Amino acid sequence: MKAKHQRLILALVALVGVAGAGVLAASALRDEAAYFRTPVEIQDGKATVGEAMRLGGMVAAGSIKRQSDGLTIRFVATDGKASVPVEYMGIVPDLFGEESGMVADGRMRADGTFVADRILAKHDERYMPPQMGEMPKGVAKAQQKT
Amino acid sequence: MIAELGLALLWIAAALACLSLVAGTLYLRGGPKDLGALVRPASVAQGVLTAVAFALLIALFVRSDMSVELVARNSNSLKPMMFKVAGTWGNHEGSMLLWLTILGLSGALVAIFEKRLREDTLIATLAAQAALSIGFFAFLIFSSNPFKRLPVAPPDGQGLNPLLQDPGLAFHPPTLYIGYVGLSVAFSFAVGALITREIGPAFARAMRPWVLGSWIFLTIGITAGSYWAYYELGWGGWWFWDPVENVSLIPWLAGAALLHSVAVTATRNALRAWTVMLAVIGFSMSMVGTFIVRSGLLTSVHSFAVDPERGTFLLVLMAVYIGGALTLFALRANTVAEGKKFALLSREGSLVINNLLLTTILALVLLGTLYPIVAEAMGEKISVGPPYYNKVAGPLALILCLVMVAGPLLSWRKDDGKKLWSRLPLAVFAGALVLVLLVIFGGKVGILPLLGMTVAGVVAVASLAPLWGRNLRRTPLPTWGMVIAHFGVAVTLAGMGAESAFIKERLVAAAPGDVVKVGDFAVKFVGVKPVAGPNFTAIEGTLVATTSGGASFTLKPESRMFPGLMGTAPTETNEAALLTRPGGQLYAVLGQPVASEDGSADRYQLRLWWKPLVWWIWLGGGLIALGAVLSMLGRAQLLTLWRARRSRKSQERFAP
Numbered sequence: 001m002k003a004k005h006q007r008l009i010l011a012l013v014a015l016v017g018v019a020g021a022g023v024l025a026a027s028a029l030r031d032e033a034a035y036f037r038t039p040v041e042i043q044d045g046k047a048t049v050g051e052a053m054r055l056g057g058m059v060a061a062g063s064i065k066r067q068s069d070g071l072t073i074r075f076v077a078t079d080g081k082a083s084v085p086v087e088y089m090g091i092v093p094d095l096f097g098e099e100s101g102m103v104a105d106g107r108m109r110a111d112g113t114f115v116a117d118r119i120l121a122k123h124d125e126r127y128m129p130p131q132m133g134e135m136p137k138g139v140a141k142a143q144q145k146t
Numbered sequence: 147m148i149a150e151l152g153l154a155l156l157w158i159a160a161a162l163a164c165l166s167l168v169a170g171t172l173y174l175r176g177g178p179k180d181l182g183a184l185v186r187p188a189s190v191a192q193g194v195l196t197a198v199a200f201a202l203l204i205a206l207f208v209r210s211d212m213s214v215e216l217v218a219r220n221s222n223s224l225k226p227m228m229f230k231v232a233g234t235w236g237n238h239e240g241s242m243l244l245w246l247t248i249l250g251l252s253g254a255l256v257a258i259f260e261k262r263l264r265e266d267t268l269i270a271t272l273a274a275q276a277a278l279s280i281g282f283f284a285f286l287i288f289s290s291n292p293f294k295r296l297p298v299a300p301p302d303g304q305g306l307n308p309l310l311q312d313p314g315l316a317f318h319p320p321t322l323y324i325g326y327v328g329l330s331v332a333f334s335f336a337v338g339a340l341i342t343r344e345i346g347p348a349f350a351r352a353m354r355p356w357v358l359g360s361w362i363f364l365t366i367g368i369t370a371g372s373y374w375a376y377y378e379l380g381w382g383g384w385w386f387w388d389p390v391e392n393v394s395l396i397p398w399l400a401g402a403a404l405l406h407s408v409a410v411t412a413t414r415n416a417l418r419a420w421t422v423m424l425a426v427i428g429f430s431m432s433m434v435g436t437f438i439v440r441s442g443l444l445t446s447v448h449s450f451a452v453d454p455e456r457g458t459f460l461l462v463l464m465a466v467y468i469g470g471a472l473t474l475f476a477l478r479a480n481t482v483a484e485g486k487k488f489a490l491l492s493r494e495g496s497l498v499i500n501n502l503l504l505t506t507i508l509a510l511v512l513l514g515t516l517y518p519i520v521a522e523a524m525g526e527k528i529s530v531g532p533p534y535y536n537k538v539a540g541p542l543a544l545i546l547c548l549v550m551v552a553g554p555l556l557s558w559r560k561d562d563g564k565k566l567w568s569r570l571p572l573a574v575f576a577g578a579l580v581l582v583l584l585v586i587f588g589g590k591v592g593i594l595p596l597l598g599m600t601v602a603g604v605v606a607v608a609s610l611a612p613l614w615g616r617n618l619r620r621t622p623l624p625t626w627g628m629v630i631a632h633f634g635v636a637v638t639l640a641g642m643g644a645e646s647a648f649i650k651e652r653l654v655a656a657a658p659g660d661v662v663k664v665g666d667f668a669v670k671f672v673g674v675k676p677v678a679g680p681n682f683t684a685i686e687g688t689l690v691a692t693t694s695g696g697a698s699f700t701l702k703p704e705s706r707m708f709p710g711l712m713g714t715a716p717t718e719t720n721e722a723a724l725l726t727r728p729g730g731q732l733y734a735v736l737g738q739p740v741a742s743e744d745g746s747a748d749r750y751q752l753r754l755w756w757k758p759l760v761w762w763i764w765l766g767g768g769l770i771a772l773g774a775v776l777s778m779l780g781r782a783q784l785l786t787l788w789r790a791r792r793s794r795k796s797q798e799r800f801a802p
Contacts, residue, residue: 009490014502021506024538025513032534033517036527054529070655070740070749090653091380091737091751094718105531118381 034105042108043082049108055084055116056103064098077102077114088116149214149293152202155195156243156293159250160283162192163276170273174266174341182269186257189272192279193247193254200234200247203292207234213299216240216292222305224681232316238440238456239292241319245436246282248327253279256331262352263335264344271338278330281463289459305681305708314374322367322394326432328360329397332404333429336422337471340478345418350411351781353425357408358778361401362771368394369767380720380735382755384645384763387535392515393435396508400428403504405774406497414558416485416494420501426475430468431508437464438515489560496553503546510538540594547601547639550632551608569611577604584647591647598643606636623780631773638766644759645730652754655740665756667691667732669701674736674750682708684721687736687750691725699725703736730758 034052047053057077064075072089075098086104096102096119104116166188173182206214207230210223220237221230234240253275260268286292335353339345371394376384385391404424411421437460488494514530521528555569580603584596609632612625650665658673672688684706692698701723708717725732737751 010498013499017502017506021510021538021542025510028534028537029514029517029530032537033521033528033530036529052533066740071653071751091720091735091753094720105529 038079038082039077039084040079040082042084042114047108049110052105052107054103054105055086055114056101057084058101059096059098061098074113077104084114085112086114086116088119090119092119148202148206148209148211149295152199152206153287153291153293155199155202156283156287159192159195159199160280160287162188162195163250163279163283166192166276167273167280170269170276174270174273182265185269185272185276189257189276190254192276193250193252193257196243196247196250200243203240203243204231204234206293207231210303212301212303213295215294215296218296218300218303220303220305222303222681224302225305225311226680228313228316229311235319235323236315239286239290241323242282242286242290242440243292244320244323245327246279246286248324249275249279249282249330252328252331253334256334256356260352262348263338264342264348267338267342267344267349269338270341271334274334274337274341275330278334278467281467285456285459285463289456311708312374312378314370314378318367318371318374321363321370325360325362325364325367325401326394326397326435328356328363329401329429329432331356331360332425333471336425337474340422340474343478343481345422345482347412347415350408350418350421354405354408354412355778355781357401357405357425357428358774358781361398361405362774362778364394364398364401365767365771365774368398369764369771372767373764377722377724377733378719380722382651382722382733382735382753382757384760387514387532389515390439392511393431393438396512396515397428397431397435399504399508399511400424400431403501403508404428406504407501410494410497411485414486414488414494416488417498417501418485419479419482422482423475424501424505426468426471427505430464430471431512433460433464433467434512437461488558491556491563491566492560493553493556493558496549496556499549500546500553503542503549507539507542507546510542511535514538536594540598544594544597544601547605547635550635551604554612554628554632555608570608573604573608573611576607577601579603588647595643595647598639599647602636602640602643605639606633609633609636624777627773627775627777627780629773630776631770634766634769634771634773636766637762637769641759641762641764641766645757645763648758650756652752654752654754655749656752657749662752662754664732664754665758666694666729667756668694669732669734669754671750671752677704679706682706685736687723687734687752689723689734689752691732693727699732701725701732701734703734705736705738726761730756731760732756 032052034054035047036054036056037047039055039057041047042055055077057079060076060078060083064073066073072087073092074085074087076083077086078084086106087109088104088106103120104114105118105120106114106116109115166185169181169184169188173179173185203216206217207221208227210217210221210230212218212223216237216239220240221233225233235244253272256268256275257272260271263271332353335349335356339349368391371391372384375386375391376382404421404427407417407421407424410417437457440456440460514534517530518528551570551573552566555566577600581596581600584591584599588596609629612629613621652662652664654660654662656662656671658671660671662669662671668691670690670692672690674685674687677684677686684704686702686704689701689703690698691701703723704721706719706721708719720735720737723734725734733755735753737753740749740751
């Protein structure tokens with residue numbers, strides 16, 4: 001009888017634990033998962049201001065402008081259909097450059113600029129975020145040239 | 147010739163694996179004894195031949211034989227020798243051959259050294275290990291042949307990804323793989339024991355050193371990998387919750403749960419079915435990890451060429467092995483006799499909670515890692531980053547640490563709460579002291595780091611408690627192992643907490659002569675000069691960091707430029723400079739030159755971090771591994787055998 005009791009308690013504890021973990025995971029995923037957006041999706045109004053997200057696109061030719069503080073850069077990310085201005089303060093990664101692909105973590109500001117906390121670039125031709133593979137053909141071709 | 151020989155050896159080794167499987171199966175079905183006797187030598191030969199094939203592949207890289215496609219794509223004759231060798235496993239095919247080599251050698255080691263298992267269980271175990279090998283041999287030979295020749299040999303190779311050109315590559319992947327694939331032994335043990343229905347303390351005691359062994363390598367591999375990413379990527383972080391990091395963490399969590407539950411089975415003959423289940427889960431998670439990394443499903447700094455054919459192949463293998471093992475488990479679970487009973491408040495009880503928490507964390511990390519794939523299949527592109535993992539894994543890990551405080555102080559079977567409480571006052575006091583000090587002097591500290599450091603204080607003191615009042619010389623090695631490993635957890639936790647709570651960061655555009663203050667340091671940017679490495683050129687910055695005490699140190703971060711080889715694009719990497727002090731590390735990265743108004747580029751971007759106690763994170767990882775080593779040595783058969791032989795000898799000497 002006592003042993004049965006014991007096992008019942010253990011099973012209940014486990015059940016409550018698993019349920020709790022499930023709730024925790026669901027709420028964390030809802031709050032913390034970031035959407036991957038392309039410039040055209042942002043143009044279509046799919047991104048909410050201030051919401052954490054990941055932006056993927058190509059750095060438009062001639063668009064990288066370094067600000068006078070020497071640390072902040074502005075550039076335009078494009079997917080061939082639409083473009084979004086991006087602002088980033090920090091050291092850009094190896095291989096970040098115009099007409100090459102990049103992925104940025106950050107959020108949209110009310111003025112329509114994407115403020116990046118972190119920028120990832122295509123490391124070499126053997127490494128490419130899969131999401132870049134799905135960009136329009138023209139972009140992919142432009143990337144191959146670089 | 148070498149390449150052809152290597153491929154031939156792979157075929158022979160694969161044939162030997164088939165032989166082990168067939169002979170083992172027939173023997174277990176009541177076939178002649180001679181068939182069973184074949185399995186051990188076949189397993190040993192398979193392991194050795196695979197290892198020789200791997201050595202031949204290394205030889206091809208060392209000789210820079212560009213007629214072999216793999217060498218041409220991943221190596222270059224100008225590369226330093228160490229990276230020629232390490233380049234062998236810095237690519238898909240080579241790393242899969244390393245995988246198979248370890249799989250084969252693990253089987254061989256079991257065949258040679260395992261003497262405690264019943265003969266039929268051992269043969270079933272080796273047959274299971276052979277079955278695992280066969281699938282991966284097929285994968286290697288048919289879809290990732292490392293020895294493939296090119297029709298025309300290029301004059302030279304394309305070189306190795308510069309990010310991988312680091313001593314870390316020589317060390318990190320093999321260590322991690324040994325741990326990853328070493329878990330296959332536990333998997334095969336579980337399958338073997340399910341087949342012969344021998345699940346009990348003897349089986350658990352036999353499995354235990356193997357679990358510990360692979361877990362040691364996983365721990366070292368993860369710790370080293372974390373440090374490598376820390377200084378090589380130049381982002382200053384020690385854990386990114388990158389999918390590839392996660393897939394090494396997941397088997398580690400399974401291994402941690404398994405080595406605790408196997409302790410219960412070995413000592414108290416309880417939790418039997420659960421231990422077998424965990425042994426299956428452990429290596430299953432290794433396979434899931436390999437699948438995720440090798441199929442290129444995820445965005446990650448580690449994921450290389452995307453190849454759907456390989457992904458599908460691995461998916462099928464995984465489904466067969468995991469599905470097969472789980473089916474066997476389901477068929478046999480009801481025949482696993484019920485284990486010994488225990489009270490909730492007991493050593494066993496605490497280990498059950500430990501296991502529940504570890505597997506829950508495992509499930510949540512796995513969920514976060516796989517969720518983007520599932521979401522993408524449903525048309526939403528999502529990335530799950532550090533905020534998710536910190537939110538779900540952080541609190542659970544802290545609760546786990548509190549359970550770890552109590553567990554070792556409880557006695558087996560049952561204990562009472564008052565007694566437990568009487569063993570804890572000093573630990574609780576230590577935690578309270580840390581908390582009070584942090585609240586008074588710490589300034590604004592986030593809740594998770596604050597709790598982390600507090601719990602670290604409690605764990606640090608409580609972990610030593612099992613040694614109190616003991617004759618330290620007579621304390622058995624496994625007890626030392628447990629104490630040191632748990633203390634290591636406290637050290638790591640304290641390092642993580644202090645680093646996240648008190649980190650100081652500066653990002654500046656500095657001209658030569660500028661002084662930047664970060665933490666306790668005044669860092670002077672002296673200037674830059676060009677330097678040349680064996681196969682790269684670099685801009686080297688010189689920084690002089692002076693403490694408030696007047697001591698000064700020189701740091702030389704570099705920005706390296708690797709020329710494109712054989713038509714590949716040139717690559718730049720940042721080499722961070724690190725200054726290790728007792729209180730933490732100063733971390734410096736040199737960025738791009740900054741053009742001034744007049745066009746001259748005299749300023750450079752500099753990123754500086756002061757990271758308090760950050761090296762405690764890896765020190766703790768080392769202690770955890772050391773603890774596991776002691777625990778294993780205390781239990782390994784080798785030592786027991788050696789002692790037995792010695793006592794036998796001394797008996798012989800005194801025999802009349």
